[in-house]
Amino acid sequence: MKVIEMPAASDAVKAKLICAGILISGCSGSQSALSPAGAGAEQIASLFWWMAGGATIIWVIMIALSIYTLHLNPDAHHRQKSALFIIGGGAIAPTIILTILLIYGLNLLPALLARPPAGTLQIEVQGYQWWWRVRYPNQSGEPIELANEIRLPRGEPVEFILSSKDVVHSFWIPSLGGKVDMIPGRTTHLTLHPTKTGRFRGACAEYCGASHAYMNFTVDVVEKAEYDEWLAQQSADRLAPRNEAAERGEELFLQTGCGACHTIRGTEADGTIGPDLTHIGSRNSLGADMFVNNRENLQNWIAHVSALKPGVKMPEFRALSDDEYQSLSKYLEQLK
Amino acid sequence: MEQEQHHSEKYHERHERIWFMFLPPFVWALHLLACYLTAAIWCAKYSGSANSFTTVRIAIGIYTLLAIAVIGYSGWSGFRRHRHLAADLSHNDDTPLDRYRFLGMATFLLAALSTVATLFVATVALFFGNCD
Numbered sequence A: 001m002k003v004i005e006m007p008a009a010s011d012a013v014k015a016k017l018i019c020a021g022i023l024i025s026g027c028s029g030s031q032s033a034l035s036p037a038g039a040g041a042e043q044i045a046s047l048f049w050w051m052a053g054g055a056t057i058i059w060v061i062m063i064a065l066s067i068y069t070l071h072l073n074p075d076a077h078h079r080q081k082s083a084l085f086i087i088g089g090g091a092i093a094p095t096i097i098l099t100i101l102l103i104y105g106l107n108l109l110p111a112l113l114a115r116p117p118a119g120t121l122q123i124e125v126q127g128y129q130w131w132w133r134v135r136y137p138n139q140s141g142e143p144i145e146l147a148n149e150i151r152l153p154r155g156e157p158v159e160f161i162l163s164s165k166d167v168v169h170s171f172w173i174p175s176l177g178g179k180v181d182m183i184p185g186r187t188t189h190l191t192l193h194p195t196k197t198g199r200f201r202g203a204c205a206e207y208c209g210a211s212h213a214y215m216n217f218t219v220d221v222v223e224k225a226e227y228d229e230w231l232a233q234q235s236a237d238r239l240a241p242r243n244e245a246a247e248r249g250e251e252l253f254l255q256t257g258c259g260a261c262h263t264i265r266g267t268e269a270d271g272t273i274g275p276d277l278t279h280i281g282s283r284n285s286l287g288a289d290m291f292v293n294n295r296e297n298l299q300n301w302i303a304h305v306s307a308l309k310p311g312v313k314m315p316e317f318r319a320l321s322d323d324e325y326q327s328l329s330k331y332l333e334q335l336k
Numbered sequence B: 001m002e003q004e005q006h007h008s009e010k011y012h013e014r015h016e017r018i019w020f021m022f023l024p025p026f027v028w029a030l031h032l033l034a035c036y037l038t039a040a041i042w043c044a045k046y047s048g049s050a051n052s053f054t055t056v057r058i059a060i061g062i063y064t065l066l067a068i069a070v071i072g073y074s075g076w077s078g079f080r081r082h083r084h085l086a087a088d089l090s091h092n093d094d095t096p097l098d099r100y101r102f103l104g105m106a107t108f109l110l111a112a113l114s115t116v117a118t119l120f121v122a123t124v125a126l127f128f129g130n131c132d
């Protein structure tokens, strides 16, 4: 079995042992709480290893004891000694061990849940069936709205302000930290502290309907300078169409009614039902991390979206000609 | 024989107070519910902008003392019943006295479990200083 490479050496050994042992190779990678890239995830991973280690020791002792009593020393045992053993090993020891684990676990929680200091970067994320609206703060007033992708500067805390517009969702980036529910009518908070750059995967962790499994997002942790540059670029209006096909695409976009649901800053399209598409061409993926973002997939999305994503809240546009699909997807593709 | 007759009257099933055995776990459940509701209602309605949790902590402290007192009392009385009229620990015969003593033991053990569980619930209040 091939074991996927792990970034951190010490965790790598542990994870490989576990992976090899139970014949799965899902312990590492961009969506694993066991290859942490954030302060919260590191604590959660160490809690996991302590728990797993403790459970393994207890398991080994129990198996050893049953082998001893059944095979090595099957005769009757001393009554009083056995009673002491049962009370000690069966009641007192577990109580002590559970108390220690409880205190250790509880002790981690306040820091994981604490609100960060004032001035911390705050990013607002709203859950929808089945995508994410993301708003970044902007020095000059209006927040910058994007979707289905999050970019964070490395080495500083970030607070997510979470809410939902329909049903309960849950916001989770396993490699960075814990998860927090997004509850309609309430605002919840999650503070993360990314420590490594890289691309990670986030997911909705609360069943929310037919396409729950297709409600994900990518997270790019980059250096602060790169983040600032990226945000400045994303805050700009859309790039004007650079060729005829794209021009035709923008016209079509406005004519076919896409703008009733989607905003493309710099055009008349200012709908807010669906994700902002101002810079759709620069996203890693389409449809909440469902497809690679390329022209062909864009075209398929517009023509067959209901077949691709069950229950999706975007109508299919089947009545367009091949030419028109082409123009639309060329236009969206160049919205970098 | 006379002794036996005497026992079956004194420890007849209706005297065994089987429901008494469930008092400790019931108090544990009540304690959990009370802590949960107090924290939830306080944080939703009264905690104010500082999200202060002190009042909840005091309330949980009081609930815990009350709960432990009731659980402790039932555990102690269970233990006494188990000790009743017997020198050894066995309570496995099919006699009213043994049933009486067995239920005493069961009450005692459930009280011990409920004590630990109640304290575990209360521990949470030691670690959380605010409503966040």
Ligand SMILES: [Cu+2]
Binding pocket: A169, A170, A204, A205, A206, A207, A208, A209, A212, A213, A215
């Ligand atoms: Cu979901």
